[in-house]
Amino acid sequence: MKRLHIKINIAACTLLAVSALSCTKLNEQLYGSKTAYDATKPASASDLNGVYAQLNGQTDQANTYALQEHSTDEMMGPTRGTDWGDFGTWRKLHTHSWDATHNQINDTWDQLNIGVFRATQVISTATDNSIKGQASFLRAYFMFQIVDLYGQAPFRDPASSPDDLPKVYNRAEATDFIIQDLEFAKANLGASANIGIASKAAAAALLAKVYLNKAVYTAAQVGGPFTFEKADMDKVIENCNIVEAAGYTIEGANKYFQDFAWDNTEKSTENIFGIANSETRVVANANNRWRMGAHYNQTPDGWNGFTTLADFYKSFDEKDERRGIAYPGLTELIGIRTGFAVGQQKGPKVGGGLVDLKQRGGQPLIFTENVNLNFSTEAQGIRVFKYFPKPVHNDKDNIWKTDEDHNPNDYVILRYADVVLMKAEAIMRGGTDPEGATALSLVNSVRAPRGIAPLTAVNEADMLMERGHELYWEGWRRNDLIRFGKFNDPVDQRPNASDKTRTLYPIPQRAVDTNPNLKQNPGY
Template identity: 45%
Template sequence: MKNYKFFFLLPALALGMMTFQACTDLEPEFTDSLLAEGASGTFAGNAGDLLVTAYNDLGAFTDQANIYSLTAHTSDEMIPPTRGTDWGDNGVWRTLHAHTWDASHAFVTNSWNQLNSRVFRCNQVLASTSPAPTAQQAAEAKFLRAFYMYHVMDFWGKVPFRNVGEGVDVNPRVLSRAEAFDFVEQDLLDAMPNLPAGGPGGDATKASKAAANALLARLYLNKGVYLASNPAGPYTFDNADMDKVIAACDAVIAAGYTLDTDYFNIFKTTGVSEKIFTHNGNGGNPENRLRMTLHYDQNPSGWNGFATLADFYAKFENGDQRKGKDGLKNGTEFEGVGYGFLVGQQYKDDGSQVINSRTGLPLAFTPNVPLLGAGTADGIRVIKYHKGNYGNYIFFRLGDVMTMKAEAQLRKGDAAGAKATVDALRAARGAGDIGTLDLNKMYEERGREMYWEGVRRTDQIRFGTWSSTWSDKSVTDPTRVLFPIPQQALDSNPNLRQNDGY
């Protein structure tokens, strides 16, 4: 059994703690730590100390629940099977996969609270007076605010916003998706001049021009979605916006990042050539990505949770590094757990077979896995951050940037340029020429490069596959492109309106 602690944000922006045990029991404990703010428009806090906290708050993205679960479990790349009574948790995981969540879903509520509290934390940095932020600290805070607000806008299509100086009796105003888009864009543009350049020699755990450009690229790439009159589409991607994506990506590439010819080295401490923006490990680290999928008889002992879908695995060709490799260290020393997709017989560090302690049989992962009633060895497991040598958790990296650039090139009609970009990436990954490139192939290539890194939901929406069906997901309701506003937030802020379909 695993215990979780989550920040819980009241719409009045009171910060409390919620204890979440075994993914089922919710016991909120509220404090008024933010209710003591002054109402002057400034904040008597130390900007440097608050900025450190704002960075540490990125740890929320490394948990397997909440924010990450909304990006991955709702998509076609991951399934959270219930195995006997394991991972049943009153259906909290299954409803995400099946697209049957509602406004009371714990992970939806927790994510809303976590992200909005972090936006407010960045506001505190900018309003601090003891001492006030330096120009670079203010720029870093604006980048982080843009990063957090981007996710609120992406998940819910609207953003409640409160200035530090507003009293708790003032209901937060609500930014529309278009207003939030403009806010995020302006924060990034304002921050850019006072941020360090970035590059593989820089500190990837801190905001940089390269990180800001990577976020701008993602923002502009999805502009057709975010500014659509109907959140469910149809979407129009203007050439001018695609030019902005390409320019932002080129600015990142110009900072000196290079593709790693060993794909899984990217996720190790030794891999630095592609990392643009990462989390430093304070407040959360990538170990959750390891344990959430491994079987409890493997080393390290996992929680025997999540798997990929057989149809998703089938999109990978043999020879593509991204499909995975055996657990060999430096080509000779065996490490037991492999990299990428773990399918078939599993082994210990000494090379002997792992035995499933519940069945007494050799542990062999099978491709097919049902959402309900799964066996302990059903489902292909996925490892990117490997035991013992995983590096910082990655938010932006060069492979992400190159696939964004290629997509933008393709959408504006430059198929030859897009193919060249994709083929350069595939060459580094040990894969062959992509051949004739169209949007469907681009979508699949993006999935191969970025699987289990928290972007699949947004990609599926942009490419128009979100409302299709896949294994154990038959719901095609287009309103599911947005999550519901938590009922607790609606009850306390009359300026909020529920999203369609809830």
């Protein structure tokens, strides 16, 4: 059984800095150790590493990832007896019934604001523009998440007095601030062969995402309506073309899951930015992404938690590779299929080959489409294996297993297919591509290698569906649904539409209580 990890940070002491956190020792395994910051010395690569380390929390199944996924139509965290109850934290996200004291809303606020503050410390003293550019990209990423989730961003100058309250940027001001950071990063960074090091392409990809969502962040009312300005859409296209010029390409036929495999460092043609791992140096293990759904008796064993929603699964064309395949070098050895797992599950047997798996009580382990948010059995719900581990043979037991401590999968944050679809959407919303591409041609360029027929036309519903099919469980679904005006729609186990104010999470109540510059979001 897997229960929610509650993680609070030491940088809280500096982070009165940002939101009046309590001083609690940092979980150094998650965030990395950090000595007292010396503002009299130019920022070093070591200081920058402390900012990169703050990204490691993005691989957790909770917090930022949970807020962006569990509130949508593609993920659910059902309670299974006494497993995964966690005081309702997952149910409240799915039903849009959270409040300003929700634990993950609070912890996400802390994690992201610490990232902004650490990056600002480096930027404030950096003399090397490469270091400053990378820190600017990282600050922009953390602040982008804050703006997207909470709609306002506290900011503290590291040189200010500890007694000074952080100023607060409203959503439009913070968006402009992010754009400035990313333009600086884009101008001062070059190419990078390492997914874990910010590059010009990464800055351009994130800048495209900011401009694509600018209508949401500058809307007169929370939740819209949204007006997508042509100038903003042209900026999306301009930055997507910069990424394209850097040489990234869509994975070829039968290669979709290569972007998430154990050898994605060497073989991916799409991955732009994320967290680099290797068999000898695991910085932030991607194993949460399979453990959070895998059953206890599967290989690899998991926590038997999260599922997708049946309606989302059934929206895929049966021929779509992204729906799920038998992955060579994986499925025939340990039984796991990539993509969506439904039906009888299999695992390795002694001597080779596969065997039908059973539940803990001895019943067949058959994953079903039906699932109940409050009262599910251990086999209910369709699971997702987008990331997956490298099988290794255990000679002693003569069986295939996995090495959970040395997973070399790079964790992906920005990917080229997302860039192509952002460009397509910007053209659909009125932007002009100097290269002459159309929204339809771009969408079909993503669909073709996935094994499905081309579209003959593309509208908003098609675009949103294509983004869902391409980017599921990568942490962008909430962002997309809001932009397309679909976030508040009813879904399975949430039968009624939620209010548009739910397109923003509340500012944690303890932050509002201690910083009068913060104003609680509408509806809370």
